[in-house]
Amino acid sequence: MNDSDNTDFLLAIEDLTVSFDGFKAVDSLTLYVDQGELRVIIGPNGAGKTTVLDLISGKTKATNGSVRFKNKELTKMTEHKIVREGIGRKFQTPSIYEKLTVFENLEISYPWGRKVWGSLKFTRNQQVVSRIREVAQEIFLEDMLDMEAELLSHGQKQWLEIGMLLVSNPELIMLDEPVAGMTAKERDATVELLKKIAKTRSIIIIEHDMDFVAKIAERVTVLHLGKILKEGTMEEVQNDKTVMDVYLGH
Numbered sequence: 094m095n096d097s098d099n100t101d102f103l104l105a106i107e108d109l110t111v112s113f114d115g116f117k118a119v120d121s122l123t124l125y126v127d128q129g130e131l132r133v134i135i136g137p138n139g140a141g142k143t144t145v146l147d148l149i150s151g152k153t154k155a156t157n158g159s160v161r162f163k164n165k166e167l168t169k170m171t172e173h174k175i176v177r178e179g180i181g182r183k184f185q186t187p188s189i190y191e192k193l194t195v196f197e198n199l200e201i202s203y204p205w206g207r208k209v210w211g212s213l214k215f216t217r218n219q220q221v222v223s224r225i226r227e228v229a230q231e232i233f234l235e236d237m238l239d240m241e242a243e244l245l246s247h248g249q250k251q252w253l254e255i256g257m258l259l260v261s262n263p264e265l266i267m268l269d270e271p272v273a274g275m276t277a278k279e280r281d282a283t284v285e286l287l288k289k290i291a292k293t294r295s296i297i298i299i300e301h302d303m304d305f306v307a308k309i310a311e312r313v314t315v316l317h318l319g320k321i322l323k324e325g326t327m328e329e330v331q332n333d334k335t336v337m338d339v340y341l342g343h
Contacts, residue, residue, distance in 0.1 A: 104126040105161045107147050108157070109160060110158050111148060118144045119153060124314060127153065127294070132314060133311075134314045143255075149162075149180065150173070150176075150180060150182045154168070158263065163220055180263055181258035188254065189242045189250055191254050193242055194238065194240060195229065195239070198256075198272060199257060200225060228259045228260050232253065248274075248279030248282075251271055255286070258311055265295045266297075266298070267297045268287075270296070272300065273301075307327050311326075313326065317339050
């Protein structure tokens with residue numbers, strides 16, 4: 094890669110395509126995310142939203158195009174290597190360890206020297222404990238560290254999973270429908286949480302809940318049939334005739 098390929102963006106997706114049996118789920122997509130940006134991706138079902146996250150995180154391999162994170166090409170990397178580069182991802186359904194306490198869930202996610210063996214011989218030192226407490230406070234669970242995760246409400250489980258990402262301090266966090274199934278109160282708390290997180294890192298969110306998107310989005314990207322239909326502020330997107338047609342047509 095020559096210097097002219099270098100970019101100031103944290104994440105640069107260029108001409109990204111993936112075909113499944115001839116169907117282009119993502120079609121020549123170009124998308125840039127800045128350092129410290131909170132980006133929301135919306136679009137009707139089948140627009141390719143989750144596939145984009147799958148491509149960034151290495152779960153799905155691109156047919157062609159490029160995904161660069163801090164100028165490093167990700168398309169040839171394995172999923173766990175991409176995580177080590179500083180990208181964390183949360184799926185739609187919370188994948189927490191139900192039988193472990195909140196503290197233990199966060200502890201398991203701590204990056205023990207980033208080596209396979211590191212996690213087998215860790216000691217619960219002060220640095221680890223204070224990092225876990227710090228994150229627990231951010232995700233509104235500081236009073237529940239000793240509680241088994243299965244006893245948490247649905248929204249609290251979602252927060253715990255976000256906390257499990259935060260413990261390892263990624264520079265980019267990707268969340269798939271983080272407020273699905275939450276109460277209104279939990280949703281508002283999540284807005285507060287994500288805005289706070291976005292001060293120190295970049296976030297990409299896929300979401301269907303438009304009230305939530307309106308409260309949180311700095312920039313919105315509308316996907317339709319694997320392509321970008323519109324990008325801009327929530328207001329620009331909401332008032333766009335093509336966007337309205339696509340949404341009302343579904």
